[in-house]
Amino acid sequence: AQSVTQLDSQVPVFEEAPVELRCNYSSSVSVYLFWYVQYPNQGLQLLLKYLSGSTLVKGINGFEAEFNKSQTSFHLRKPSVHISDTAEYFCAVSGGGADGLTFGKGTHLIIQP
Amino acid sequence: GAGVSQSPSNKVTEKGKDVELRCDPISGHTALYWYRQRLGQGLEFLIYFQGNSAPDKSGLPSDRFSAERTGESVSTLTIQRTQQEDSAVYLCASSLLLPEIYGYTFGSGTRLTVV
Numbered sequence: 001a002q003s004v005t006q007l008d009s010q011v012p013v014f015e016e017a018p019v020e021l022r023c024n025y026s027s028s029v030s031v032y033l034f035w036y037v038q039y040p041n042q043g044l045q046l047l048l049k050y051l052s053g054s055t056l057v058k059g060i061n062g063f064e065a066e067f068n069k070s071q072t073s074f075h076l077r078k079p080s081v082h083i084s085d086t087a088e089y090f091c092a093v094s095g096g097g098a099d100g101l102t103f104g105k106g107t108h109l110i111i112q113p
Numbered sequence: 114g115a116g117v118s119q120s121p122s123n124k125v126t127e128k129g130k131d132v133e134l135r136c137d138p139i140s141g142h143t144a145l146y147w148y149r150q151r152l153g154q155g156l157e158f159l160i161y162f163q164g165n166s167a168p169d170k171s172g173l174p175s176d177r178f179s180a181e182r183t184g185e186s187v188s189t190l191t192i193q194r195t196q197q198e199d200s201a202v203y204l205c206a207s208s209l210l211l212p213e214i215y216g217y218t219f220g221s222g223t224r225l226t227v228v
Binding site for chain 1 (some may be wrong): 216
């Protein structure tokens, strides 16, 4: 069984400041890790994913995440945020194939002008 | 179609009534998932369909919930005798085999409000 913990339910940050959204996971098997973004009244959109290889993964909209196996973390970062980044961000883990995705509770990123 | 389509987008129903939610996946996607998203919560897995195999119903919260899928096309999620705790956004996702490689595509969801 897998689980995902997103430590912050809300993260307020000023526009053009950097941001880090934290994600920790637990699993007894090798995992694939994902970050999704959900804009108001929309479905989930994939930001980036880690399958294997380089632990630093770059995604869309200037986001990146680093897989840290020893700390079982997959934190999401962006060096400079914009108002348009205001959304709910979900970290998810999968064991692959039919396992589907196990999601964290989400972090609401609030960008302040 | 180009994306995963869900209908209705919003549904308000009276407690005790039955509701049916529809998901139209991307053509050719063999896998289909239903998730429930309660206010302030993450996504909760409900049910998974893969091709013609028996569905994985392990996430259904009670026997009031059921889902069907015709082959590799449309799926319907039915909630009988709705309760206020059923109020949530119900999201559908579809994928090819090896979704970790090819990705999951989510619909925009159905917002269900039980009054």
